Amino acid sequence: xxxxxxxEGLVVLRERAAVSVILALVxxxxxxxxGVGLTLHQWLGPVAGLSGQKSSVAVLxxxxxxxxxxxxxxxxLASDHPDWVVSEVSSSDLAERLQRxxxxxxxxxxxxxxxxxxxxxxxxxxxxxxxxxEDRAEVLAIGPxxxxxxxxxQVARRLALIVGVVSFVLLAGAVLLAAxxxxxxxxxxxxEVTIMRLVGATEGTIRGPFLVAVAIPGVxxxxxxxxxxxxxxxxxxxxxxALGLSAMSIPPSILVLQLATSVFLPLLAAxxxxxxxxxxxxxx
Amino acid sequence: MIRLRSVSKEYERRTILDALDLQVDAGEFVxxxxxxxxxxxxxxxxxxxxxxxxxxEVWVAGRRIDEMVxxxxxxxxxxxxxxxxxxxxxxxxxxxxxxxxVLRIHGIAPxxxxxxxxxxxxxxxxxxxxxxxxxxxxxxxxxxxxxxxALAYQPRLILADEPTGNLDADLASELLSLLCDINYQGAxxxxxxxxxxxxxxxxxxxxxxxxxxxxxxxxxxP
Numbered sequence: 001x002x003x004x005x006x007x008e009g010l011v012v013l014r015e016r017a018a019v020s021v022i023l024a025l026v027x028x029x030x031x032x033x034x035g036v037g038l039t040l041h042q043w044l045g046p047v048a049g050l051s052g053q054k055s056s057v058a059v060l061x062x063x064x065x066x067x068x069x070x071x072x073x074x075x076x077l078a079s080d081h082p083d084w085v086v087s088e089v090s091s092s093d094l095a096e097r098l099q100r101x102x103x104x105x106x107x108x109x110x111x112x113x114x115x116x117x118x119x120x121x122x123x124x125x126x127x128x129x130x131x132x133x134e135d136r137a138e139v140l141a142i143g144p145x146x147x148x149x150x151x152x153x154q155v156a157r158r159l160a161l162i163v164g165v166v167s168f169v170l171l172a173g174a175v176l177l178a179a180x181x182x183x184x185x186x187x188x189x190x191x192e193v194t195i196m197r198l199v200g201a202t203e204g205t206i207r208g209p210f211l212v213a214v215a216i217p218g219v220x221x222x223x224x225x226x227x228x229x230x231x232x233x234x235x236x237x238x239x240x241x242a243l244g245l246s247a248m249s250i251p252p253s254i255l256v257l258q259l260a261t262s263v264f265l266p267l268l269a270a271x272x273x274x275x276x277x278x279x280x281x282x283x284x
Numbered sequence: 285m286i287r288l289r290s291v292s293k294e295y296e297r298r299t300i301l302d303a304l305d306l307q308v309d310a311g312e313f314v315x316x317x318x319x320x321x322x323x324x325x326x327x328x329x330x331x332x333x334x335x336x337x338x339x340x341e342v343w344v345a346g347r348r349i350d351e352m353v354x355x356x357x358x359x360x361x362x363x364x365x366x367x368x369x370x371x372x373x374x375x376x377x378x379x380x381x382x383x384x385x386v387l388r389i390h391g392i393a394p395x396x397x398x399x400x401x402x403x404x405x406x407x408x409x410x411x412x413x414x415x416x417x418x419x420x421x422x423x424x425x426x427x428x429x430x431x432x433x434a435l436a437y438q439p440r441l442i443l444a445d446e447p448t449g450n451l452d453a454d455l456a457s458e459l460l461s462l463l464c465d466i467n468y469q470g471a472x473x474x475x476x477x478x479x480x481x482x483x484x485x486x487x488x489x490x491x492x493x494x495x496x497x498x499x500x501x502x503x504x505x506p
Contacts, residue, residue: 004388011376195372198334199433200361201389203354278354 001205009212012185016213019181024217026177027262028224030170035229035250035258037163040236043248044156054085054123057130058101058143063117065138070118073138077120084130085123094119101143171265178217178266182210182273207274214270215263222262226255285310285441285472286331291340293326293496300326302496304340308474310440313467315483315504316476318493324476325369327493328443331474332364333357345440362390365434365471367444371426373418379405379429380414383436390437404432407462423450431459435466442466444475448482460486 013020061070070088078086089097094116098105101119109116117140122130127145134142186193196206229250237248286308293301300323308314316324329335330342333349342350345363352360373382380401387397405411408428418426427450434442442463448456460482467473477483483490483504492500500506 001388004385191372192374192376195374196389197357198332198361198366198368198372199386199389200358202358205389 001208004205005208005212008209009216012189012209012213013216016181016185020213020217020220023174023177023181023214023266024220024224026170026174027218027221027266028228030167030174031221031258031262032225032228032232033163033170034167034261035225035254036232036236037160037167038254038257039229039233039248039250040163041156041160042251043240043246044159054125055127055145057122057124057127057145058089058097059120059122059130059133059139060098060102060141060143061118061120062138062140063115065118070138074120077133081124081129083124083126087121087123089119089121091116097121102141175265175269178214179269179273182214182270183277185210185213186274186277203274203278206278207271210274211267211270214266218263218266219259221266222259225258225262229255229258285312285345286474287341287343288327288330289341289343291330291337291342293323293330293335294338299496301330301337304496304498306491306498308472310472311467311470313464313473313486313488314475315488315490316474316493317478317480317483317490317504318499319478322493323496324478324493325445328366328445328474328476331441331443332361332366358389362437363440365437365439365442367427367431367434367442367447369445369449371418371430373426373429373433375418378415378417379410379421379432382418382429383433386433387436392437400436401432404436407435408432424452424455427451428455428459431462435462438466438469438471440471442471442473444473446477446479447475448477448479453481456482457485 061073065073074086074088078084095109097119098109098116124130130142130145133139193206233248233250240246240248286306288304288306291301291304291306292299304327316327318324326335330337330350331344333342333352337350340350341348344360347360349357349360374385377385380398383401383404384394384397387400388394392400402411402414405414408431410425410428410432413421413425413429418429421429427447431444431447434444444463447463448459451459456479463473463475464486475482487503490500490502490504491498
């Protein structure tokens with residue numbers, strides 16, 4: 001009966017070649033997009049410090065704080081926040097760091113009239129948490145709390161979310177298309193299905209051709225999605241290399257996942273539709 | 285082989301079969317007759333589980349089929365050869381494929397299925413039409429293909445719904461002798477017909493169905 005399923009499935013495909021091509025495309029494109037999205041997410045992870053990497057936040061202290069008082073305050077700060085790595089910027093680096101973190105102090109520093117205020121750098125997983133120091137009398141100002149890594153990380157997360165949502169919506173549409181296609185084909189072959197049931201064919205024999213007819217566009221979609229992902233990532237990799245960033249490549253696990261999803265999703269849609277049809281079937 | 289106990293069937297408050305009791309033993313040849321709308325086709329459909337009774341029990345080949353779940357039906361139907369009134373041939377398959385397909389779903393190997401199909405086609409004088417599609421056949425030829433398909437796997441029970449409806453007198457007679465041959469080989473045969481000429485051609489048990497009840501059960505003519 002496997003031969004029968006394949007032969008009849010190919011007949012269904014031949015009769016509905018245009019729909020088969022559309023199904024392969026609407027499955028292949030979002031799966032390819034999802035594959036690229038996952039690859040980007042994995043690639044941006046270490047680059048953007050999505051996890052594990054700490055961000056540095058500058059804290060400008062009151063210039064009139066005495067050295068002993070400052071050291072005691074820093075020690076208290078470190079003990080109150082064990083997750084922070086607090087360090088005082090040395091006087092040799094002070095001017096350069098002040099310009100980096102607080103560019104609006106440039107005029108003051110250029111005039112050379114004022115004593116440069118002491119500067120702390122706090123290394124933390126959560127730069128926003130440093131905001132709590134704003135109300136402290138010892139603190140004059142707090143530098144930007146969103147590091148470039150953090151910004152890149154947020155961009156990466158948003159990008160992954162957008163790609164994920166778009167892929168999901170497109171995939172849901174593709175699965176719906178597969179289900180509707182099987183549904184329409186079942187109605188087109190309703191007489192044959194009824195006859196097959198009446199002469200003793202099992203549901204497996206009846207469903208086989210429809211599953212084959214859906215699985216083949218799924219395989220084509222899988223190949224399309226893999227080729228599409230490889231081409232897109234290759235292009236992005238060239239771009240990242242030109243920008244001096246590390247090269248990008250698709251992990252084999254993502255390619256396997258793409259192939260499996262391309263075949264599994266339309267098959268799942270077909271199985272559900274066929275089961276519903278069998279439950280509603282009458283034999284007239 | 286067939287046993288019906290108080291079987292009733294209603295469609296939209298209209299009684300088709302009314303508390304019917306019937307027993308057909310293995311190896312019997314039985315005619316089922318009656319006017320149009322008497323319930324002949326409904327009764328046959330119940331015997332291959334295409335209909336379920338509103339009330340009562342339907343037993344075929346020792347199994348109560350009105351309580352069977354869908355997954356059990358294919359095995360039951362493989363024991364029954366049904367000759368449908370409207371032929372029910374697969375339009376996209378050739379004459380030969382219509383027969384080999386049924387043999388294949390019975391688990392018969394392709395070569396053996398081909399051999400058996402050709403044998404039954406020769407028997408029904410259809411070997412020269414083996415490559416034709418049903419739509420290219422006359423009504424009589426389609427009827428013979430439907431018969432060939434039902435006979436090909438040598439079922440224990442043959443249900444025929446107006447099998448001679450599209451055949452001329454010679455072919456109808458030939459078909460009946462074929463059904464008799466199969467019956468002599470041990471199969472139970474139940475033929476629904478309203479053609480009195482057929483009833484008179486073979487001395488056999490005859491059931492007359494009228495308004496959903498069996499009005500006569502015995503040899504024909506009474």
